[in-house]
Amino acid sequence: MSGVRDFVFQVAMPRVVFGAGALQHVAREVDALGASRVLVLSTPGQRALGERVAALLGGRAAGLFARAEMHVPVEVANAAREAALALGADCAVAIGGGSTTGLGKAIALQTALPVIAIPTTYAGSEMTTMYGLTDAGSKTTGRDPRVLPRCVIYDPELSAGLPFATTVVSAMNAIAHAAEGLYAPDANPVVDLLAEEGIRTTASALPRLRHDARDLDARGDALIGAWLCGTVMGSITVGLHHKLCHTLGGTFGLPHAEVHSVVLPHALAYNAPAAPQAMTRIARALGTPTAPGGLFDLAARHGAPLALKSIGMQAPDLDRAADLAVKMPYPNPRPLERDKVRELLEFAFEGRRPE
Numbered sequence: 062m063s064g065v066r067d068f069v070f071q072v073a074m075p076r077v078v079f080g081a082g083a084l085q086h087v088a089r090e091v092d093a094l095g096a097s098r099v100l101v102l103s104t105p106g107q108r109a110l111g112e113r114v115a116a117l118l119g120g121r122a123a124g125l126f127a128r129a130e131m132h133v134p135v136e137v138a139n140a141a142r143e144a145a146l147a148l149g150a151d152c153a154v155a156i157g158g159g160s161t162t163g164l165g166k167a168i169a170l171q172t173a174l175p176v177i178a179i180p181t182t183y184a185g186s187e188m189t190t191m192y193g194l195t196d197a198g199s200k201t202t203g204r205d206p207r208v209l210p211r212c213v214i215y216d217p218e219l220s221a222g223l224p225f226a227t228t229v230v231s232a233m234n235a236i237a238h239a240a241e242g243l244y245a246p247d248a249n250p251v252v253d254l255l256a257e258e259g260i261r262t263t264a265s266a267l268p269r270l271r272h273d274a275r276d277l278d279a280r281g282d283a284l285i286g287a288w289l290c291g292t293v294m295g296s297i298t299v300g301l302h303h304k305l306c307h308t309l310g311g312t313f314g315l316p317h318a319e320v321h322s323v324v325l326p327h328a329l330a331y332n333a334p335a336a337p338q339a340m341t342r343i344a345r346a347l348g349t350p351t352a353p354g355g356l357f358d359l360a361a362r363h364g365a366p367l368a369l370k371s372i373g374m375q376a377p378d379l380d381r382a383a384d385l386a387v388k389m390p391y392p393n394p395r396p397l398e399r400d401k402v403r404e405l406l407e408f409a410f411e412g413r414r415p416e
């Protein structure tokens with residue numbers, strides 16, 4: 062356990078409605094917000110889920126905007142905001158993964174429209190005041206209390222059909238939030254507890270979901286893990302790992318959760334000498350000798366991609382990625398050395414197991 066130390070802890074938490082079948086409460090939650098004209102958001106692929114929400118809302122459903130995309134392109138955010146204004150919406154319900162939650166946040170950022178998030182992956186965005194927007198291939202992120210959803214409905218039944226390959230990388234995305242929370246400059250003993258338990262709960266769901274992707278208890282644990290890990294990220298300052306992933310996703314178009322999954326063991330190997338206590342906690346949560354090796358093995362065991370070259374990264378882009386990762390200063394336990402970050406990226410590119 063941590064010793065006594067001075068710290069500040071601040072976390073804004075949405076109201077949470079949790080349970081198998083909890084989706085049925087969506088109309089009640091809209092009413093609780095005093096709203097009556099809802100814009101439902103989804104990706105094109107999850108349109109059927111959006112339609113299901115609209116049916117549950119009945120006369121409260123003002124429209125469905127099924128054009129959410131990863132990394133929230135500004136054109137899509139603008140179109141969604143215009144749709145909300147044109148329909149006179151007084152609430153948005155975002156059902157789907159982090160891409161859809163992110164679209165709800167982008168609308169809220171400019172209109173303060175209350176958002177109800179119904180997550181179906183483990184990205185954890187529903188628990189943070191962070192938002193991201195991509196304009197002409199450049200991704201900016203920020204924090205604003207207006208984007209935090211007012212209510213989150215966690216319904217394990219909704220992710221029962223999430224493919225196992227997506228489940229694994231999304232779980233690694235969640236674990237990344239907690240891992241960086243453990244060595245953040247604004248970490249504290251409460252964050253440590255949330256983070257360690259978040260990693261343990263998330264990782265422990267994976268073998269059960271590999272055995273049976275429709276195991277609702279395991280789906281529920283994975284959502285609780287995402288909740289804990291997202292809460293950690295919502296209350297701390299992220300470091301090298303998230304900065305690298307934002308560069309690789311935003312500038313080079315690599316898929317978000319897969320990038321997190323590949324880079325995490327290597328980012329932790331980079332930071333390990335400067336953050337031994339964080340590594341001990343991560344390894345303890347995983348039940349493995351080391352944190353970087355344990356995470357690499359977790360991903361490998363469950364069939365996740367292990368190399369940046371296998372998810373679309375091109376070798377000539379490694380130098381630019383290293384330049385971008387060290388361009389702006391940000392807190393990180395180990396000082397950022399361009400050549401060492403380049404080496405980290407090379408290892409991740411090749412998919413080498415970290416020592």
Ligand SMILES: NC(=O)C1=CN([C@@H]2O[C@H](COP(=O)(O)OP(=O)(O)OC[C@H]3O[C@@H](n4cnc5c(N)ncnc54)[C@H](OP(=O)(O)O)[C@@H]3O)[C@@H](O)[C@H]2O)C=CC1
Binds near residue numbers: 105231
């Ligand atoms: N601001 C924050 O705090 C955070 C933001 N993010 C952001 O979130 C985005 C990534 O989120 P992520 O969840 O990984 O990506 P997506 O929302 O794109 O979802 C990932 C994959 O899961 C599929 N999927 C989602 N729900 C279901 C379902 N019910 N059944 C079957 N398949 C499903 C999606 O399919 P389909 O394409 O059909 O929807 C997609 O293929 C990024 O833009 C990232 O920046 C991530 C973490 C935190």
Ligand SMILES: O=C(O)/C=C\C(=O)CC(=O)O
Binds near residue numbers: 163191192306307
């Ligand atoms: O793009 C955003 O919405 C901002 C943050 C994240 O994507 C967090 C992450 O890297 O998982």
